[in-house]
Amino acid sequence: MKINKVGVVGCGFMGSGITQVCAQAGYQVVVREVSGDALNKGLAMVNQYLARGVEKGRMVQSEKEKIMARIKGTTELKDLSECDLVIEVVPEDLGLKKKLFAELDTICARRTILTSNTSCLSIENIAKATKRPDKVIGTHFLSPVPPSKLLEIVTSPVVSNDTVETVKEFCASLGKEIIVAKDTPGFVFNYLLITLSNAAFELIEKGIATKEDVDKSMTLGLGHPIGPIALADFNGVDVCYLVTKAMYERTGEARFKPSPVLKKLVDAGMLGRKTGQGFYKYK
Numbered sequence: 001m002k003i004n005k006v007g008v009v010g011c012g013f014m015g016s017g018i019t020q021v022c023a024q025a026g027y028q029v030v031v032r033e034v035s036g037d038a039l040n041k042g043l044a045m046v047n048q049y050l051a052r053g054v055e056k057g058r059m060v061q062s063e064k065e066k067i068m069a070r071i072k073g074t075t076e077l078k079d080l081s082e083c084d085l086v087i088e089v090v091p092e093d094l095g096l097k098k099k100l101f102a103e104l105d106t107i108c109a110r111r112t113i114l115t116s117n118t119s120c121l122s123i124e125n126i127a128k129a130t131k132r133p134d135k136v137i138g139t140h141f142l143s144p145v146p147p148s149k150l151l152e153i154v155t156s157p158v159v160s161n162d163t164v165e166t167v168k169e170f171c172a173s174l175g176k177e178i179i180v181a182k183d184t185p186g187f188v189f190n191y192l193l194i195t196l197s198n199a200a201f202e203l204i205e206k207g208i209a210t211k212e213d214v215d216k217s218m219t220l221g222l223g224h225p226i227g228p229i230a231l232a233d234f235n236g237v238d239v240c241y242l243v244t245k246a247m248y249e250r251t252g253e254a255r256f257k258p259s260p261v262l263k264k265l266v267d268a269g270m271l272g273r274k275t276g277q278g279f280y281k282y283k
């Protein structure tokens with residue numbers, strides 16, 4: 001199936017990046033947020049990212065304008081009815097995602113493929129909230145979305161081969177390298193990342209090393225572009241908490257139990273870069 005028009009539900013940290021890369025690849029994009037304010041904030045993030053690209057000479061102004069013109073913002077889910085593929089990018093909450101997929105199922109054309117950007121929840125479980133489980137799949141984009149090379153496709157026992165092949169082609173058209181994972185908790189990327197992050201939080205909680213030194217051990221020791229503590233701040237301490245909690249609920253494995261330090265920061269509203277303070281302080 002040829003994808004022309006893409007829907008994005010949620011224009012937060014990840015949804016704004018996904019909206020941008022789809023529009024940049026030439027797709028018409030309809031992006032839905034819950035309120036005009038949230039939508040404007042999300043679209044401003046896209047605009048700002050592209051403006052930086054113009055400033056740095058990565059694209060010309062007219063190109064930026066063409067990309068922005070391909071994006072239509074809305075607060076109405078029904079405006080996504082004619083999309084060929086819809087990407088869900090709302091917070092990591094199974095109930096919220098299932099409710100949304102059930103709604104999308106009644107609104108969207110029968111041909112529409114529905115994908116979730118979930119970090120670790122069961123795609124099969126989400127798919128079963130619809131009457132088209134064969135057309136539901138995971139597209140796990142990584143942050144920051146525009147420069148990130150990797151995209152993890154998550155299959156499920158109920159997805160069709162046609163859907164897998166169409167989505168592989170679509171993701172490749174966004175300029176991403178694809179890995180394919182089965183529908184297991186955290187798939188490949190977060191299974192590894194959450195294991196590492198939780199061990200890093202444990203080291204600072206037990207006072208074994210400072211957060212700076214824990215981060216250095218991975219950046220200098222293994223050449224990671226960012227340490228696990230700084231990465232939690234970058235991705236959002238709240239997102240990290242929700243994903244870890246969901247991994248723990250899905251597996252029951254102690255190594256995925258959310259660290260008390262994460263919960264403390266979330267309760268204090270210290271969510272990382274987006275609030276100016278998380279594990280570290282930001283200007």
Ligand SMILES: NC(=O)c1ccc[n+]([C@@H]2O[C@H](COP(=O)([O-])OP(=O)(O)OC[C@H]3O[C@@H](n4cnc5c(N)ncnc54)[C@H](O)[C@@H]3O)[C@@H](O)[C@H]2O)c1
Nearest residue numbers: 010012013014015032033034089090091092118119143235
């Ligand atoms: N932050 C990361 O680094 C990262 C990386 C990969 C995957 N993810 C996953 O992506 C998803 C979104 O994460 P995020 O970091 O962008 O969160 P976020 O909180 O920045 O954005 C979520 C957005 O969804 C909106 N929203 C909520 N309900 C909605 C609805 N019914 N319709 C439309 N919009 C709605 C919210 O207003 C918010 O703007 C989660 O499933 C998360 O696990 C996050």
